Amino acid sequence: MSATAETSTPAPPRGLFDAAGLRAIETAAAAELGDSYALMRRAGEAAWRELLNHWTRAFHLLVVCGPGNNGGDGYVLATHALLSGRQATVVRLRDHAPRGELAQRAAAAYAAAGGSTLEFDGELPKADVIVDALFGIGLSRAPDAAATALIEAVNAHAAPVLALDVPSGVDADRGFAYPSAVLAQRTLEFIAPKAGLVTGAALDHAGVLALASLDLPQTLYHTPPVAELLRAEDLPRWLRPRRRDSHKGRNGRVLCIGGDHGHGGALLLCTQAALRSGAGLLDAATRLAHVAPMLARLPEAMPRAIEHADELHDAIDSASVIAIGPGLGRETWGKQLFERAIASAKPLLLDADALNLLAIDPQPLPADCILTPHPGEAARLLGSDSARVQADRFAAVRALVERYRCVVVLKGAGTLVAAHGRGVQVIGAGNPGMAVGGMGDVLSGVIAALRAQGLDAFDAACAGALLHSVAGDEAAREGGERGLLPSDLMPWLRRRANPVNGAR
Ligand SMILES: NC(=O)C1=CN([C@@H]2O[C@H](COP(=O)(O)OP(=O)(O)OC[C@H]3O[C@@H](n4cnc5c(N)ncnc54)[C@H](O)[C@@H]3O)[C@@H](O)[C@H]2O)[C@@H](O)CC1
Numbered sequence: 001m002s003a004t005a006e007t008s009t010p011a012p013p014r015g016l017f018d019a020a021g022l023r024a025i026e027t028a029a030a031a032e033l034g035d036s037y038a039l040m041r042r043a044g045e046a047a048w049r050e051l052l053n054h055w056t057r058a059f060h061l062l063v064v065c066g067p068g069n070n071g072g073d074g075y076v077l078a079t080h081a082l083l084s085g086r087q088a089t090v091v092r093l094r095d096h097a098p099r100g101e102l103a104q105r106a107a108a109a110y111a112a113a114g115g116s117t118l119e120f121d122g123e124l125p126k127a128d129v130i131v132d133a134l135f136g137i138g139l140s141r142a143p144d145a146a147a148t149a150l151i152e153a154v155n156a157h158a159a160p161v162l163a164l165d166v167p168s169g170v171d172a173d174r175g176f177a178y179p180s181a182v183l184a185q186r187t188l189e190f191i192a193p194k195a196g197l198v199t200g201a202a203l204d205h206a207g208v209l210a211l212a213s214l215d216l217p218q219t220l221y222h223t224p225p226v227a228e229l230l231r232a233e234d235l236p237r238w239l240r241p242r243r244r245d246s247h248k249g250r251n252g253r254v255l256c257i258g259g260d261h262g263h264g265g266a267l268l269l270c271t272q273a274a275l276r277s278g279a280g281l282l283d284a285a286t287r288l289a290h291v292a293p294m295l296a297r298l299p300e301a302m303p304r305a306i307e308h309a310d311e312l313h314d315a316i317d318s319a320s321v322i323a324i325g326p327g328l329g330r331e332t333w334g335k336q337l338f339e340r341a342i343a344s345a346k347p348l349l350l351d352a353d354a355l356n357l358l359a360i361d362p363q364p365l366p367a368d369c370i371l372t373p374h375p376g377e378a379a380r381l382l383g384s385d386s387a388r389v390q391a392d393r394f395a396a397v398r399a400l401v402e403r404y405r406c407v408v409v410l411k412g413a414g415t416l417v418a419a420h421g422r423g424v425q426v427i428g429a430g431n432p433g434m435a436v437g438g439m440g441d442v443l444s445g446v447i448a449a450l451r452a453q454g455l456d457a458f459d460a461a462c463a464g465a466l467l468h469s470v471a472g473d474e475a476a477r478e479g480g481e482r483g484l485l486p487s488d489l490m491p492w493l494r495r496r497a498n499p500v501n502g503a504r
């Protein structure tokens with residue numbers, strides 16, 4: 001993802017909060033400090049330091065202030081800027097005079113420091129940096145026409161944008177961005193990371209994420225987070241070094257099923273990824289035409305031609321995990337194989353057309369079955385549309401778990417992993433170069449291989465989605481995002497699937 005979490009604390013927090021949780025922490029903090037304004041002062045100060053750290057030579061600042069406490073943070077920052085000899089101007093809409101007591105106090109301090117306020121008239125003056133303090137976690141509806149015009153002027157301006165707490169126009173709970181939302185270079189979050197800034201459209205708006213925890217003691221974080229963020233450094237949790245006496249049988253036997261006529265590449269990518277992620281043995285069940293090309297590319301695989309589901313019997317029997325879907329198609333051939341696979345008692349991963357077939361004919365699945373839909377497939381599984389899925393990815397992944405009662409990996413920027421009774425995990429890695437056909441087939445192979453090596457379904461889904469995204473980031477660092485191919489991930493899967501130190 002384009003946003004990387006950065007914090008001043010040595011161990012970045014994993015917990016992601018929604019607005020309700022943040023407000024509970026704020027209330028407890030205000031009670032502890034005995035002064036609600038102290039938090040706003042800390043937030044504004046932290047934002048001023050953030051601005052100075054990243055735009056050292058900035059002199060002319062525009063601080064766009066809304067009517068709430070997010071605007072209050074902006075007034076505090078603007079006051080610091082004035083007191084340090086910079087030129088700072090607050091810009092606001094006519095009906096955005098500070099409403100609450102705290103924001104009014106911050107605006108009064110700004111005025112007392114000689115600060116001037118410009119009412120937005122359709123144009124923004126020149127500036128070196130724009131501070132976005134229009135809306136934070138209090139955004140409760142789509143920005144109205146006036147706010148939209150202001151946001152669009154900010155986005156059209158040449159200056160970089162530092163967003164305070166949330167890029168204005170982004171819903172901090174859902175990852176949803178209204179059609180007009182600020183595009184920031186950096187976003188400094190206050191108190192705790194927000195769930196809605198690490199998935200979906202929000203990633204494009206937030207830029208680089210940083211956190212100012214405002215020196216609050218951990219004891220105040222008593223509300224449970226709504227989700228957790230997984231980062232590259234979490235991989236060794238699951239990817240232990242291999243036992244010295246390991247043998248191929250111990251590392252699992254993955255059966256990949258798919259590749260109808262014209263779709264052999266999808267299955268090849270899946271099998272290749274499974275082998276590069278450590279599967280001990282790999283069977284592939286596909287059309288006859290794909291057997292020889294697969295062997296030529298991947299002699300370690302054991303592809304077999306399947307014309308009818310009955311021929312799957314032996315392969316299913318010896319499989320430790322079945323991954324079905326890449327290139328499967330929705331014709332009779334694919335349907336038969338799908339029916340056969342889900343009737344088996346083997347651990348399952350359903351992807352691509354297997355998900356589409358499931359959407360057409362929903363049926364009970366074992367709780368340790370893994371589904372890996374992209375937003376379009378998720379929409380079909382929910383009888384919804386992908387815009388609605390993307391408008392609230394957290395709600396969509398929970399609805400999928402509720403309906404299908406298994407482990408769900410909702411793909412896309414800020415991939416989500418969820419299962420019944422387990423907290424939603426957000427994959428804090430990945431990049432837009434990965435938006436290319438075949439990338440999902442690779443993910444299926446990775447997850448199936450980790451499952452075959454002994455991880456339970458939820459852990460395999462978390463570790464696999466993380467490993468896949470981390471490998472994508474490494475490949476993009478090496479050669480760029482545009483033009484990245486799923487097969488470019490293979491060497492990186494191997495490297496990142498092995499822990500860096502020898503600890504067991
Ligand atoms: N409460 C606290 O203790 C702290 C709050 N902080 C800041 O306060 C922010 C939250 O403040 P608020 O709860 O006041 O909320 P916001 O400042 O995010 O916005 C709420 C205000 O905007 C209006 N509004 C919401 N959506 C609108 C729309 N679409 N069009 C026009 N007006 C709209 C609301 O009516 C309200 O007046 C945080 O994001 C953070 O920046 C920080 O100062 C840290 C401490």
Ligand SMILES: [K+]
Nearest residue numbers: 132134135166
């Ligand atoms: K903001």
